[in-house]
Structures are given as C-alpha cells and as structure tokens.
Amino acid sequence: VGDPPPLMDAATAATATAAAALVWFRKGLRVHDNPALDAARRSAARVYPVFVLDPRYLRPDPAAPSPGSARAGVARVRFLLESLRDLDARLRRLGSRLLVLRARDDVSDAVCAALKDWNIGKLCFESDTEPYALARDKRVTDFAAASGIEVFSPVSHTLFDPAEIIEKNGGRPPLTYQSFVATAGEPPKPVMEKYSELPPIGDTGGYELLPVPKLEELGYGDLSQEYIPPFRGGETEALKRMRESLQDKEWVAKFEKPKGDPSAFLKPATTVLSPYLKFGCLSARYFYHCIQDVYRSTKTHTKPPVSLAGQLLWRDFFYTVSFGTPNFHQMEGNKICKQIPWRENGELFVAWRDGRTGYPWIDAIMIQLRKWGWMHHLARHSVACFLTRGDLRAGRKSLHARKKRVYFTSDSTFSKKKKPNSKIKLFCFTSICQLVSDMKYIHWEQGRDVFERLLIDSDWAINNGNWLWLSCSSFFYQYHRIYSPISFGKKYDPNGDYIRHFIPVLKDMPKEYIYEPWTAPLSVQEKARCIVGKDYPKPVVDHEAASKECRKRMEEAYASNRLGGNPVKGNSSNSSRRKFSDGGQDVPDSSMSKQPRKRS
DNA sequence: ATTAGGTTGAAAGG
DNA sequence: CCTTTCAACCTAAT
Structure with missing residues (x-):
C-alpha cells in the first residue's frame, strides 16, 4: 500500500495561485461533485480539461473473440466515448471544453508533455487505486515533483478513502462487510456547489484539437452487425x-x-x-x-x-x-485467495464464453453480456458458478484418490459424527496435485477476463472481488451452494421469456422444455423448429453429475489449503488453524512441503 | 475450544 | 410466498 497523495482542503486549494491548471480526467467523467475540477477552477485563471485516449486500453485487437481491444469490447468503448462527448458538452456550457489527446503509447508521457508544453503550474486529478492507474499516475506525479508542478489528487471515486479505512483498521483492510461498515462510518458529503462558468482554456500551442472520436474511427473494423446496448453513457x-x-x-x-x-x-x-x-x-x-x-x-x-x-x-x-491486498486480481501470491488448482483452458471455456453450453439459462446470460455489456448481478453469479466450481469439468472417472479411499478431512465435527474411532488418513498434497491436474473446472481468472472485457460496468476491484467470491476463493466459502442452471432461472421466469429474447432459436420451444431443451421429444423440437444438436447445442456437461463432482473437488482443494499445502506461497501459518488427528496414519508424501501443524 | 454469523442454493412442505 | 430441511462451509469473535 503506497502512501496516498496528500489531501488539500478547499481553503488551501483556493488560495493557491497558479497561472494554469490542468484537470486530468480518467474516471470521474462528470462536472458534479468533482473536487479536482473544483480546485482547478478556484486556483487558476486558465484551466485545461484533458482526457488522454489510452492506446493500451483502446488499440484494436483482431485476435480478440469479439470486436474491440484486448481489454475492452466495443460496447464499453462506445459507452466511454459517449461519456466523453457528454462531458465535453457540459464543459462547453460552462465556457470550457474537453481537450482530447492521443497518447502514442504511454498515457503518462502524453500528460507530462502537455504539462511541460502548456507551462502548467498545477495538476488536478482524481485519485485512482487500481494498480494500472497507480503506476501510470506515479510516473506523472514524479515528473510533476521534478518540475515543481503542484499536484492535487483528491479521493472522489469512492465514498471513502481506502487508505484511510485500512489505517483505521490497524493497517489491514477489513475482510468482512460488517467490519468494513463498522470501520467506515458515514461517508463525506459530495461537493455540489453550483457555478455557471469555468476559467477558459489557455493556449494549446501546436496541439491539434480534435473532437471526441467516433467509435468507427478507432479501427475496430465493420461494426454494422454490432448490437448497440440500451444504455447511453454520460x-x-x-x-x-x-x-x-x-x-x-x-x-x-x-x-x-x-x-x-x-x-x-x-x-x-x-x-x-x-x-x-x-x-x-x-x-x-x-x-x-x-x-x-x-x-x-x-x-x-x-x-x-x-x-x-x-x-x-x-x-x-x-x-x-x-x-x-497485493495481487488481489489473481490467485498466485494473493494471501486472501484459496489456492485451488484450476485448469487453464479448454473447449468448455469457449462454449461458456460464447454462450454455447447447451443450457439456455447460462447461454442467454452470456449472450446478454455480449450484446448489452450488462446483466443482473444474480445472472452473473449463475454463470460464474457454472464456469468455476459448479459445472464445467470433464467426466473423468478414474480418480487416483478414490481408488485409494483416502479421507481427507481434518474437520473435527466430521470425524466425531461419522467416524468417531476411525483412523483418519491424511490426504497428501501430491495426490491432490495429481488428481486435480486432470480436473477441468475452470480458473476464475479466465471468467474474470471475459467479464472485464465485455461488461460496460467492468470495474477492476468489484469484478475481481466478485469472481473471488463466486469461485469460493475468498469472502464466501459455502461451495455446497451451487446454482442450478435449470431451476435457478425457472423460479423467476417459468415461461422462459428471458431465454426467448436472447436466444431467438428457442423462442417457440414450449415452456416445459425451454430450460432443458434436450429433454423435449423430437416431435416437439421439430414443431419448435429447433433441433437440439443442430439448431441449438446439446448440454456440454450433465449438471447433476458435474456439480456433484465439482463439489467433491472443491472439498479436496479446501482440504489441501487446510493442510497448509499452499502450492504458491507454501505458507501454512494462517491456513492451518484447524486441529487434526494424524496419529499413526499414512504418512504424507515426502514431497509435501509442509507438514500439518499439530495443535492441542 | 466453541459458537455465531454469513447480501443472493435447492427442494420440499405449508 | 413463507419456513424448514438438507449437509455443511469458513471466519471472526469470544
């Protein structure tokens, strides 16, 4: 956790004098409750409102599974451009305008160049806590410091200052919602002062002042077939x-x-x-x-x-x-993340990504994601669970572990209730590794990447947090609770209107079969003009069997974590709180890096 | 060592 | 539409 940029109160900001101020917009694409813009207009006679188009974010990627860049689908890029156009219009109403710059490669280089070329005395931008932003912003603040440019970087994207909450909580972030709320208290009030004019922009020298580009100008190819989501930015x-x-x-x-x-x-x-x-x-x-x-x-x-x-x-x-949390966005090196040996790729992942799992509820959600860039939170849960810990796995039967009939529990309640006097065999870490290497359920990071690219609301902290949650890697651990790809949707929408809307080929399927079209008699499929296996895919897995298997695999992975068999950090100090009995039993494999720690 | 609590499961019963 | 049952997880607090 780096030190947050120093906060300056409004009075100090107002008395500061600088000939020209630059407001660097990144997030915070608004005029209301914008402390950075507020400070700039109070302290300078000329204000340059700037947005820099980031090629690392926008550069077209022809290899991507849908039009857009490697990091953003066109739906979100469209939303961003709409937001920029609206911001420009609102600034113009105040006598200013948005200056859209194009970086050659690194955004921070473009900002530094503008600071120098326009002889800026004060730089104002909203603080951003994402790792990409922190690195980018440090390059700029380092330059500003070296050039004697004053920097004002308030917290206004979130209700609270994350650094402040972490400090209040004793240097560690609160890991439960309840403790977070207790630590946080009431958020500060928004800055909503009304004003009718902004200082004019200054001389922009040789800079070519172009309008916010059209989506079609960014090189994503033919977008005429692209569905336009029903939400306009700005x-x-x-x-x-x-x-x-x-x-x-x-x-x-x-x-x-x-x-x-x-x-x-x-x-x-x-x-x-x-x-x-x-x-x-x-x-x-x-x-x-x-x-x-x-x-x-x-x-x-x-x-x-x-x-x-x-x-x-x-x-x-x-x-x-x-x-x-260092490495929050990944499993490796992430202290709050369960180490689960997910598989990296596979046909099942592509079927999920492209809405071809054969489960209409799942596919409809993934198609809504692709078309709208938005779906309901619980719909996201449904597909995330399906991908990671719920369903997508291979039907491999010969499990090394099952042949050996080992029990891998260290849970005292289990042993007391069901095997009071039995000798509990410890499942050794290498066996788990061998077993799970055959496993096909899919890494939450892969699902995260799909969401991150396609969601118009894609937010680094929230998206990663929810994937950690849904994959039972952090925050939430009740892996027995698996969403059914059939009954979960059915309880809200028994007629299947949602499915009919997003998967038109199923629109004439009777409601009795629409969540499980493969169970429809052929005559019904013919009448609905939708033959399963031809017009709509057969299910890629059997939910009953697959979810049962996945549950078991999660149990195994959790057992491995309890044993301190953390494949990444090898640090068992905080993961082996549980007591277990191992007296005289199968000795864990010698390759196991850490022995279980005995307690009592 | 024990217990209580956890935004969002499914199926069955009223 | 409500509650209970199922089988049972982990974490934080005590």
Whole structure:
C-alpha cells in the first residue's frame, strides 16, 4: 500500500495561485461533485480539461473473440466515448471544453508533455487505486515533483478513502462487510456547489484539437452487425437515470438486492447505474446522499448489506480490500485467495464464453453480456458458478484418490459424527496435485477476463472481488451452494421469456422444455423448429453429475489449503488453524512441503 | 475450544 | 410466498 497523495482542503486549494491548471480526467467523467475540477477552477485563471485516449486500453485487437481491444469490447468503448462527448458538452456550457489527446503509447508521457508544453503550474486529478492507474499516475506525479508542478489528487471515486479505512483498521483492510461498515462510518458529503462558468482554456500551442472520436474511427473494423446496448453513457444520462430510479421512493426503501429478478430485462430489477459509477459519470457520494434523502422521507427502509445504499458500501468494500491486498486480481501470491488448482483452458471455456453450453439459462446470460455489456448481478453469479466450481469439468472417472479411499478431512465435527474411532488418513498434497491436474473446472481468472472485457460496468476491484467470491476463493466459502442452471432461472421466469429474447432459436420451444431443451421429444423440437444438436447445442456437461463432482473437488482443494499445502506461497501459518488427528496414519508424501501443524 | 454469523442454493412442505 | 430441511462451509469473535 503506497502512501496516498496528500489531501488539500478547499481553503488551501483556493488560495493557491497558479497561472494554469490542468484537470486530468480518467474516471470521474462528470462536472458534479468533482473536487479536482473544483480546485482547478478556484486556483487558476486558465484551466485545461484533458482526457488522454489510452492506446493500451483502446488499440484494436483482431485476435480478440469479439470486436474491440484486448481489454475492452466495443460496447464499453462506445459507452466511454459517449461519456466523453457528454462531458465535453457540459464543459462547453460552462465556457470550457474537453481537450482530447492521443497518447502514442504511454498515457503518462502524453500528460507530462502537455504539462511541460502548456507551462502548467498545477495538476488536478482524481485519485485512482487500481494498480494500472497507480503506476501510470506515479510516473506523472514524479515528473510533476521534478518540475515543481503542484499536484492535487483528491479521493472522489469512492465514498471513502481506502487508505484511510485500512489505517483505521490497524493497517489491514477489513475482510468482512460488517467490519468494513463498522470501520467506515458515514461517508463525506459530495461537493455540489453550483457555478455557471469555468476559467477558459489557455493556449494549446501546436496541439491539434480534435473532437471526441467516433467509435468507427478507432479501427475496430465493420461494426454494422454490432448490437448497440440500451444504455447511453454520460453524466447527463447518469443523473437522469438516478432521478428516475429514486422517484419511486417505495421501491428505493424496500430494495433488497438478493430478492431481485435476474431475468428482468425490459425493466431491470436494479438501477443499472453501475456503468455510470464505473466511469464516474455519477458520483457515488452524491448517489449515496440522494438515497439517504429518500430514506428520510419514508417510514422504514431496508438496511445494508441488502439495501440500495448497502450496494454502494459493497463497492467501497471491494475497493478497499483490493487496494490493501497485493495481487488481489489473481490467485498466485494473493494471501486472501484459496489456492485451488484450476485448469487453464479448454473447449468448455469457449462454449461458456460464447454462450454455447447447451443450457439456455447460462447461454442467454452470456449472450446478454455480449450484446448489452450488462446483466443482473444474480445472472452473473449463475454463470460464474457454472464456469468455476459448479459445472464445467470433464467426466473423468478414474480418480487416483478414490481408488485409494483416502479421507481427507481434518474437520473435527466430521470425524466425531461419522467416524468417531476411525483412523483418519491424511490426504497428501501430491495426490491432490495429481488428481486435480486432470480436473477441468475452470480458473476464475479466465471468467474474470471475459467479464472485464465485455461488461460496460467492468470495474477492476468489484469484478475481481466478485469472481473471488463466486469461485469460493475468498469472502464466501459455502461451495455446497451451487446454482442450478435449470431451476435457478425457472423460479423467476417459468415461461422462459428471458431465454426467448436472447436466444431467438428457442423462442417457440414450449415452456416445459425451454430450460432443458434436450429433454423435449423430437416431435416437439421439430414443431419448435429447433433441433437440439443442430439448431441449438446439446448440454456440454450433465449438471447433476458435474456439480456433484465439482463439489467433491472443491472439498479436496479446501482440504489441501487446510493442510497448509499452499502450492504458491507454501505458507501454512494462517491456513492451518484447524486441529487434526494424524496419529499413526499414512504418512504424507515426502514431497509435501509442509507438514500439518499439530495443535492441542 | 466453541459458537455465531454469513447480501443472493435447492427442494420440499405449508 | 413463507419456513424448514438438507449437509455443511469458513471466519471472526469470544
């Protein structure tokens, strides 16, 4: 955890004098509640509002599985460009404009060049805690320091300052929601001062001032076949959408996230403000305080974690943990992540990614992701569980472990209840490794990558946090709870309207079969003009068998973690709290790096 | 060492 | 639409 950039209060910022200030927009694509923009306009006679197009983010990747760059699908790039156009329009209404720069390769080089070329005295930008941003911003602040340029970098993307919360919690990020909320307290109020004018931009020298580019100009090829998601980017749209959502006060007061309907698509069960929060078109603090206003006008309201305000706290929770956890975005070297020997690739992964698993509920969600760049939170759960720990595995039967009939438990309740006097054999780490190398369930990082690229609300901290959650790698550990790719969707949408909408080939399948079309008699398939295996794929796995197998594999992986058989760090100090009995039993393989630690 | 608690499972029963 | 059961996880707090 690096030191946060020093905060400057408004008074200090106001008295500071600099001939020209540069406001560097990255996230925070808004005018309201924008402390960086506020400080710039107060302290300088000329303000340069800048956005730098990042080739590392936008460069077309023809090898990608859908149009876009390696890191972003066109839906999110479109949303970004719409947000920039709206930001430009709003700045122009205040007598300014957005200066769109194109970096050759490294964004920080372009910013540093502008600072120098325009003789900037003060640089203002919103603090960003993502690793990519931290490295990028350090290059710029180092340059600024060396050049005597004042830097103001306030926290305004999140409700709280992640570094401050970590400090309050004794130097470690709170790892449970409850402890996070207790540590955090009440968030600061948004900065909502109204003003009608911004200082003009200064001389831009030889810089060519181009408008925000059109998506078609970025080289992604023919986009005429691309579906345009129903959500338009920008602060104006964000504020409108927020007001519409908050208008229904009863809905706000009674909101409970887990009770939402993931199949609702004509009118989604949530606000769909996440993409606006992701780009900072909407201030989380402003949203939070508007929600509080609604709560004050109603008799009762739901509470965190399920409430609407509670959702914003979840966002901050993941931002804080991700900021305070090295290698948060991966399994390796991530101290809070269970070490599970996932497989890296396979046909099953591609079937999942492309919505061809043969499970209409799963495929419809993945197609909605591809077309809309957004789906309901519970829909994300469903497909993430299916990919990682729920279903996608090979039907390999000859398991080394089962032949040997070893018990790998160190759980005292299990041994007491079921095998009170039995000799508990310890499962050795190498056996687990051998066994799991045949395993086909798929690494959460692969699913994470697909979401990260295609979601219009793709957010580094939240996306990784939720993949850790769903794969039972961190935060959540009840791996016996597996979403059924059949019954989970059916309970919300028994008629299958959601499936019919996103998978048109199934639109005439009777509702009795739409969640399991392979069970429909051939005559029914013919009548629906959808032959399973021809017009729509057969299921790639059998859910009953696969989920049972996956459950077992998770049990094995957890046992390995308990034994301190952490394949990455080899550090058993905090993972072997559990007591186990190993007296006189099979000696763990000598290649096991750490012996179980005896307690009692 | 023990216990309580955990945003979002499924199936069965009322 | 509610609760209970199922089989049972882990973590934090005590």
